[in-house]
Amino acid sequence: MTEPEQSFDIAVVGGGMVGAAFACAMSGKGLSIAVIESRAPRRDWPAGEVDLRVSALSRASQRMLRRLGVWERILELGASPYRQMRVWDAVGGGRIHFDSQDLGEADLGHIVENRVIQLALWEQLEQSPDVTLICPAVIADLDRREPPARIRFADGRSIDARLLVGADGRDSLVRDLAGIQTEGWNYDQRAIVANVMPADWHQETAWQRFLPTGPLALLPLSDGRCSIVWSADDERAVELMGLDDALFSEAVTDASESCLGRLILDGPRASVPLRLQHAKQYVLPGLALIGDAAHAIHPLAGQGVNLGFLDAAELAATLDLALERRRDLAGLWTLRHYERARRGDNLLMLGAMDVFKRIFGDSRQPLAAIRGLGLTTVDRIAPLKRLFMDRALGLGADLPPLARPYTAS
Structure with a gap:
């Protein structure tokens, strides 16, 4: 050797x-x-x-x-x-809110x-x-x-x-x-990642809505944009990745229940399989x-x-x-x-x-x-x-x- x-x-x-x-x-x-x-x-x-x-x-x-x-x-x-987190369920209607001030933390x-x-x-x-x-x-x-x-x-x-x-x-x-x-095991889902510009200020808050086809998270960035992680069932993910920018912007706005107003896709998208x-x-x-x-x-x-x-x-x-x-x-x-x-x-x-x-x-x-x-x-x-x-x-x-x-x- x-x-x-x-x-x-x-x-x-x-x-x-x-x-x-x-x-x-x-x-x-x-x-x-x-x-x-x-x-x-x-x-x-x-x-x-x-x-x-x-x-x-x-x-x-x-x-x-x-x-x-x-x-x-x-x-x-x-x-x-991010100083707050808001999570809610699209079907069950429940919601929960976390605030760093309640914990005595800066964020x-x-x-x-x-x-x-x-x-x-x-x-x-x-x-x-x-x-x-x-x-x-x-x-x-x-x-x-x-x-x-x-x-x-x-x-x-x-x-x-x-x-x-x-x-x-x-x-x-x-x-x-x-x-x-x-x-x-495979989850038969893909995580779609992208950046969006919201019409309203994100309030230094992480937003997550649970949808039947998978959760959507909006993560606040310091310049006012949000990074999104949208975990969607494979069929839905293929559909979303195939949309043009305008239609994808509409889809993510609807999925977020317009919590930050209209969301405009800002840049490319990518997706990765989840397991x-x-x-x-x-x-x-x-x-x-x-x-x-x-x-x-x-x-x-x-x-x-x-x-x-x-x-x-x-x-x-x-x-x-x-x-x-x-x-x-x-x-x-x-x-x-x-x-x-x-x-x-x-x-x-x-x-x-x-x-x-x-x-x-x-x-x-x-x-x-x-x-x-x-x-x-x-x-x-x-x-x-x-x-x-x-x-x-x-x-x-x-x-x-x-x-x-x-x-x-």
């Missing part, structure tokens, strides 16, 4: 938001880290252009990004706070373009002497028969790594090459999966990237403990600590979103009336409502250190 070009303590496959955040979290600890990515993030874009892909960052994610030293750069590149979270988050993290990695960015790079093969793992690239290069971290998305090559199976997916194992000796490589969730609550950041924070905390106790970073005993900490919480969130999707996608009576009553009841019971928001915001204490609330010094 030929010698590899380089050997690393950790190789992170996938330099997107979650993979880059994990690499940042492990930097500065005496380890050599490689980040493997097929293409570098965009460095700039035209003024006024908003990426179709945005994320609703929770407070826990914000705290993590601040501790990683990139939050100020994200604010500089552009982040839009409920931030809407940030995915490219902004990735660029801020990438810039941080470029300044880290213990991080090697291998980009562009395409993995051709993975040999894990004996440690360390050997990663072979399509151009003939190869590297070794004690610990391989798969952060390469829901169609993870690392997961497939490692032989880790997944369970789940629930969960890896049967998060870890093997010398390997760990984080983010969408480990789990894919319905976007109706915007929790995908937040779960991924918590994975990254928990794996970093697990490895910190192993370093402190002088244990093998890549050992199965070490990595199972991470899996135990995250698998149950992720499964709970995946299950909850699946139940919401199915319940709110059923227009039959009396289910529609019951769920409408349920929404309205939760809206009126302050402690229960607070519990929902604490969970969504990441305000609890049962979080990995990078995501925990700050304590007074």
